[in-house]
Amino acid sequence: MSPAGERPGPARWRRRLRDLQGAALPAALVLGGILLALNLISFGFGEAPVSTLRRAFEGTWGTPYGVGQVLFKATPLLFTGLSFSIALRAGLFNIGAEGQVTMASLAGAVVAAELPARTPWLVAVPASIACAVATGAAVALVPAVLRARLGAHEIISGIMMNRIADVLAPWLLASVFSRAAMRTADAIPAARLPRLERLVPALHGSAVSVAFLLAVALAFAAHRALSRSRAGREARFVGQGAEVARAEGIDVPRRRLEAMLAAGAVAGAAMTATTLGYKGYYEVGLGAGAGYAGIPVALLGRGTPLGLVLAAVLFGTLNQAGLAINARVPKEAMDVLEALAIVLVASATARGGRSGEAPP
């Protein structure tokens, strides 16, 4: 872990270099494993691996549009990966990101649609995001309290919250907001996030929005908060050993509660990518799967902001490549690769332990 008062200087750069070297082995293993498995799967479906690979590349990094789509797919993963990573630093598993994203998207979309049409964007966007973030934290509150105050398994309660969100979101849409089409009304234009193609014309047509920049900024800000603030340092201390932290006089339940709520809030912000930046409304199923997909991102990212961004982009590439090859090899192949990636990353970084910190 990085001491708070560290000065910028050669020692710090050496440490960063060492971190990078430590990350190189898992990354190489993951890439190698993914390529091998993709070859095997495309053989199984009677396709030449090389042509599958070429299609996958052309659909992702081969064109500016593909790059934009990769970043678009990576955005929610970066939010949920960061969410899982924050909880992991405090020694907790936020499996509930899925439900947090669902409920936050719904809440944020309703606010974005219900605001008066002439609200300036400076009000509309923060209002919608704030509501989403608060909802994400509220959904995380149940597992957080159960874990921090009673010691109940946060994984099981997180999954239960996911199931509850699955039932509740359509029910709320149908009965409270009385939308027959299983989607919210369109957001007012001022609440929508601009697409990046307005800044970088080459990305024309792709759905990547300002939300990507927001996610990157959030990843760096969260890292800073975890290493510089007292609450963040104590939360990480709890993650490394709750007993020792308690003996040191740290309020363990409080730090756990805070970490889970922060994780829920960050997961809630994932709706900026799907709801505000892409569709402009929430519909049942929008953003589904992002919660679970954030787990490998967090594991591969190993608690550093740059690592998280790179991991999110890697898995975003896999997602987009899955769409590109779907005509020949089912896109489900990419989910199998993701499971494989989790195993490979975890076994390559097994020394890191539960705290999610890079090994020394």
Added chain:
Amino acid sequence: MSASALVMFAETLRIAAPYACAAIGGIWAERSGIVQIGLEGVLLAAAFTSVAVAHATGSAATGLAAAIAAGAALSLGHALLVERARVDPVVSGIAMNLLAYAGTRLLLRGLYDSASSSPSIEGFRAGPTGKSGAALLARVLLDPVSIAAALAIAATPLWIARTRFGLRVRAAGENPAAAAAAGVPVTRVRCAALALSGAICAIGGAHLAYDQRRFDSGMSNGRGFIALAAVVVSGLRAGRAALACLLFGALEALQIALQSAARGASRAGDLVQLLPYVATLVALGLAARRAAR
């Protein structure tokens, strides 16, 4: 007993069986000292294997055997990752679940060119036909998969408490260092316990699939996690876990009955679906509070 009470009872047993198998599997894993949140994946993989093999061979018994083998293999893989590769058990379990979910979907596309379900299969045909409560109950009780599940569930407490293997599993789980010092091959015992865990859990997966007479994508539908909750609530005791699953089955049977009664009447009826999950949350909280005291 009135006819509808008989129907409810039969429904409860039918619904509870996969939960109970998964919970018993979870108990073997937890007793040996390995956290297994991959029960969901084992259920799903076993359900798929049973249907795929039964469809290919035309024999439901072969399908069941293959499902048991697949469940044991997947669970053993988890044990090896945790014990040999030192992967965090939660992370490995998450990967198992994802692998089973995505893998079965991939195979559905590959084998049957369908995104959602397999062709239907014959399954076991046992017991009388007919729609009466007694016939329903007889079908549930005479179903070979149910019988296999009941045997595994009934044998587990004795197996854990009275046999040499059970003792070794408990020793490996409670104090691995002391067990190793006493000459128990901890890693091997854990791997065996996890293979057994997967095999028993797989009976539940086959039950799920044979009950529907086909495989649907994602058909385990969170049962593995609810079973895990039953394991936690039971304090790792097989009898209590099975009882919790029965209660849960009764709750779900009630929910289905209520929902079909409320259909069309009001949208509020849909909220009954929340009942099992909220009940699980409450049970978890209560169990944790009791344990903390």
